[in-house]
Amino acid sequence: MANFALFLSSQKKLMIKQETAYTEKQLLDAQQTLKSYIHQTPVLHSRLLDERCGSRLFFKCENFQRAGAFKMRGAMHKVLSLTQEERGKGVATHSSGNFGQALALSAKIMNIPATIVMPSDAPQVKKDAVAAYGARIIESEPNPQSREETLAEFLKTSGAVECHPYNDQQVILGNSTAAQELFAQQELDDIIAPVGGGGLISGTALASKFFSPTTSIYGVEPMGADDAFRSIRDGKIYPSLKPQTIADGLRTALGDLTYDVISKNVKEILLVSDHEIFAAMKLIWERMKIIVESSSAITLAAVLKYPEIFKGRRIGLILSGGNVDLQKYFG
């Protein structure tokens, strides 16, 4: 059995390797296809933060994206790529965060059923958001294994199409449209994106490869969830074991598709501490008057931490999302 599994796995890898030959046309098509379904998000500046960093910062505001995060680009592109028959069966994923909301909204827009497996301990505010988009929620035990098993069970009985939050070519192509827009808006020396499962940095890297090849691509990861950093360094995918970070969107491990794109295109994965993330988040809220998640603020934290890399340069920062629980403020 073990050998057979190995064989299947290497077969799968071969197939996947072929899939990962992304073309410029695929990226352009993704942008064209998505155009009327997503927001072309603005790019904001801050004189004060420019002065603080000694660089010119261009913040791509995916926190203003529909459903509050860049995830909408990948989810919507995935749904649009489905055949009529597949759409009839609906889509499903497991998610405790932004991808669940994005898939729920994408499905609603196309008027197809969506099912989101959520851990029973997911915050009520996130469950409410998914439910508000009309998706069905199935609760799992609050651990990764139960989430996967619950989803597998549902997929088997329903025939719904599984939509992986990041390790999916259609999702990565969708994600690439954020950086495509940014490059059309602004010339950049560097571009920085957060790294969780690697879906955003993969899309960003592909956009850069085709449309701004002189731009250096950096990923940023929390020190307490540095699996991608170690994976790229050691040439193999590490799981994300017991991640410890406030950046709850960045706790997942790379997939083989995202690993592939990152290892070929990303210049470096930088690490920052939770303390640095928190300070950067406060700075963005206070100085730019926009609400970003800690997972977004990690990009500014990197610029502040590594002046030897970024000083004097024009830097694009992808602010991935803005879905935070505001109860703490509004009570």
Added chain:
Amino acid sequence: MANFALFLSSQKKLMIKQETAYTEKQLLDAQQTLKSYIHQTPVLHSRLLDERCGSRLFFKCENFQRAGAFKMRGAMHKVLSLTQEERGKGVATHSSGNFGQALALSAKIMNIPATIVMPSDAPQVKKDAVAAYGARIIESEPNPQSREETLAEFLKTSGAVECHPYNDQQVILGNSTAAQELFAQQELDDIIAPVGGGGLISGTALASKFFSPTTSIYGVEPMGADDAFRSIRDGKIYPSLKPQTIADGLRTALGDLTYDVISKNVKEILLVSDHEIFAAMKLIWERMKIIVESSSAITLAAVLKYPEIFKGRRIGLILSGGNVDLQKYFG
């Protein structure tokens, strides 16, 4: 003495009446003059809020303005209007809020001294912001009379130029540039601005008069600080006595210059409750992912409260500022 004072006062009024004959050229000049000193702020949309209101909303984001509020436009324009000699003596105002910060930053940009009289009970975060721009702070007792006396005393000894936060033609002309930009960005059926001392709504009304005369102009005021509503209704300026509202930027009374512009150009002043302001503020933070003050959110509160006026229309909402104390969130 009383008669003499009355005579002076009516003389002053006559002078003022002449001053209030604003011209299209003055407004255009203000925009040209200010251009390189302020941010041309973006206009944001929200599909979700559009659906909620049954209107098309165009949010002019003055919360992204330098120093965090539209006040920068008026303050900077005032400073730029001064003669070399006046600049040498510096500027002064009394303020517990955004105008103090804006004047401090404007003076810093022009490298002239600024003095801000602040009540001793002003929040430390506001004092820090003014001090960070290099202005001198003089503390007064925490009441309007002491603020005015302290400022008058300082003006007498220093010869500095008094900059009134709103009842000043140069300030009003500066403020007009926010709506000027908005009209260049978007055709509008209605435009809404908050009403405190009336400086923003006056600038907005003048921009509309010259550059979008078919647009209806609405002011919004908190029910607990409805002095402008009553002033316009009764044809005389009421003081703002014991205002009770969370919208701390909207507690001031009109001045004669702002009263004049408003009474001639504004279609209606609408009233909303603090509860409605708070709900609108929460909605903007949660759905638009931007940080606005309660004084800004009042514009959306009006759209939500008066569907009979606003349904089906294209509405510009001036989000006046985003200076809130985030300690509650970041602890």
